[in-house]
Amino acid sequence: MQWLILILAVYVAETLQAALDTVLCVGNIVPDWFVLTALLFVLTVRRPQPLLAGMIVGLAADLSAVGPLGLSTALLALTTLGVARLRRKLHIEHPASRVLLIALATTLYTQGIIGITAIGPSLLMRNTITLFIGAIGVGSYTAAFALPALLIITWVREPRRVNSLGAAGHAPRA
Amino acid sequence: MTSNQWFNRCSRRCASPSGRVLGVLAVALTLACLSRDVTSQLRSTWQNALRPSLQLIATLKRRTSGLRDRWQNAEVLSEQLATAREQVLVLESKNRRLANLLRDPRRRITVAENRASFTATQQPLIVSRFVEARVLGQQGRALLNHLRIVDAGRAARILPGSFVLDGPGAVLDLGADARLKNGQIVMNEDRVCGKIVEVGPRVSRVLTVDATNYRDIVRIVDRDDPRREHGRGMLEGTGQGSCRIRLVDISRPVTVGDLVYSAAGEDRLPTKLLYGQVDRVEREPGAPHWDISVRPSLGARVPSRVTVLTSEINLVRLANRPLKQGP
16 A cells, blocks of 8 residues: 555655646746655655665656666665664654754765766866755755645544554554 | 486575566667667557657646746736836826826816817817896886986987887896897796797797797607607797697607606707696697697796797817828
């Protein structure tokens, strides 16, 4: 079921990417809906398989882009794997900390994509700084959309969680 | 090492995290090594799968663009409304200032002249005027007869207007001094008394509707529905306290009780002038017209106070000079 939801989410992300790019563009910076989808999946699903989820979403991102295939697939799989491990080790459950993690992960992913595609003799230090600032912008912008998405997901899943706890004989947490 | 052991070791390595990462990298490398044709084929398939949602987005964009235009129009209208409100405030202040100026009588006259010239072209060229007049009784006639004798002996021997005192009909105390003329209708509360037949400088004589020489064009309308006209004809006095209508074709549905109105002034008067009511309708054998008898609404008498209907050219229109045309 969760994989079907992920595929639908990828479809919606691609649609949003195509529809809202011109509307949400702020100084050539747009939110990365694919990364947001993958990270939300990893951060909200109970037992995610981050590598597979990142590969699926990354493949969709590769198919939507014009560069070579495989780049987003590998980078997003590694990113989601890192985020899932951090979540498990640090018990990141609060929405604010999740948003910070999404911002950091998106920045690193974007930096990786930019660093690999722009590497070459013409890459200067000034360009590197500009691209790094751009990656931070993409990460922050994407994290800004992550907060309402996380709140909506929590709001949708809360009654189901309470019902499952009540059926198991546990008192629901306040 | 048997082949079975080698397979088990490989399976354990692939299930470990590092093995999974290596697997992902291998898949990514495989994808990167795909040929351009395969890549473009995959991308076109993916784009085809996305086409319905993109079409939906395009439709939504078209719809929302209409809404956005409406929203912008609403903003423009709100700005125009704000501007209009400011103009209203300015005009209200101007109105207050003008009202203060109008308190000065001299300025009031100037404003009235300007207003009259502005509305002159909206007025009709020929207007009706109602002149109130009194009917002279026997004592008044006697007094004027006495004056006539005195004035005639004193000056020109003939007093202007003396002829109005002789002959049948009523005498009004207004004449040429009130701009009365021959043929003007004399009435009382929308009912016709007669016509002015002779005008003097100060008095005038009225020929009542039942007089022998009285004639006028009349309309015969239905008693219940005044909008239905049954015919037009010539009303004549009989000299016996009643009138008759001639020249009404027998094809017209005239019946007893129909109302008879004057056709004069119907185009410029707000009300119709009533002569009377049809009390008899007959037809001679072989005659082409009805013989209609009318009972006058005022009878043979003339009220003491009457109104003379006059028509004259609107002086306001004459005073208003037409604009000069170009060469």
